[in-house]
Amino acid sequence: MPVIGVTGSFGSGKSTVAAMFGRQGALVFDADQVIHDLLKVPGPVLKAVVKVFGPQVLSGREIDRVRLAKIVFDSPKKLQVLMAILHPAAKRQALKFIRLNRGAELLVLDVPLLLESGWDTLVDAVVVVKAAQKQQLERILKRSGTSRAQSLKRIRLQMPLRKKIKLADYVVDNSGSQSDTNIQVKRIIRELQNS
Numbered sequence: 001m002p003v004i005g006v007t008g009s010f011g012s013g014k015s016t017v018a019a020m021f022g023r024q025g026a027l028v029f030d031a032d033q034v035i036h037d038l039l040k041v042p043g044p045v046l047k048a049v050v051k052v053f054g055p056q057v058l059s060g061r062e063i064d065r066v067r068l069a070k071i072v073f074d075s076p077k078k079l080q081v082l083m084a085i086l087h088p089a090a091k092r093q094a095l096k097f098i099r100l101n102r103g104a105e106l107l108v109l110d111v112p113l114l115l116e117s118g119w120d121t122l123v124d125a126v127v128v129v130k131a132a133q134k135q136q137l138e139r140i141l142k143r144s145g146t147s148r149a150q151s152l153k154r155i156r157l158q159m160p161l162r163k164k165i166k167l168a169d170y171v172v173d174n175s176g177s178q179s180d181t182n183i184q185v186k187r188i189i190r191e192l193q194n195s
Helices: 014-023 031-040 044-053 065-072 076-100 133-144 148-157 161-167 178-194
Strands: 003-008 027-030 107-110 125-130 170-173
Touching: 003 014, 003 161, 014 027, 014 107, 014 125, 014 178, 027 031, 027 076, 031 044, 031 065, 031 076, 031 107, 044 065, 044 076, 065 076, 076 107, 125 161, 133 148, 170 178
Parallel strands: 003 107, 003 125, 027 107, 125 170
Antiparallel strands: none
């Protein structure tokens, strides 16, 4: 049962690629969704975030992710503090996911900061999804409503894509059609099955 980590830069299409693995039969762990859930549910993670960033990050009983993003993406230090709260809790969920699904043919961890957070130690292979920066920006602007400057700032807060590519076992070029990307995903699955 290989475990692969799918990562990329903001807007590169890593979740699209992870979903393609899922359509080929892989079980997918979505770290973004887990973190989203942790910020919704009353518990130690939500309490810690409010304690550090103040009650202004709340909207009702949930964390307002837009407000929180404005705070942390303006300060790399604050972003690191937030990651120190979120990542251990999400990592525990990932380990549980791996343990509970040992019999599966392929497990995929869809993790934006896989390499930055050291989660690559949980996987057998790292898949980095790349796209041209212009495409990344178009995708981010289309889905998030952030400005071009804010989007560029978020991209630059992550490990540079070229560095991630050097650390990858596989690279998926997501700058073409979905069909082209899907062909690359199927090729990776074949190679994993034959290794």
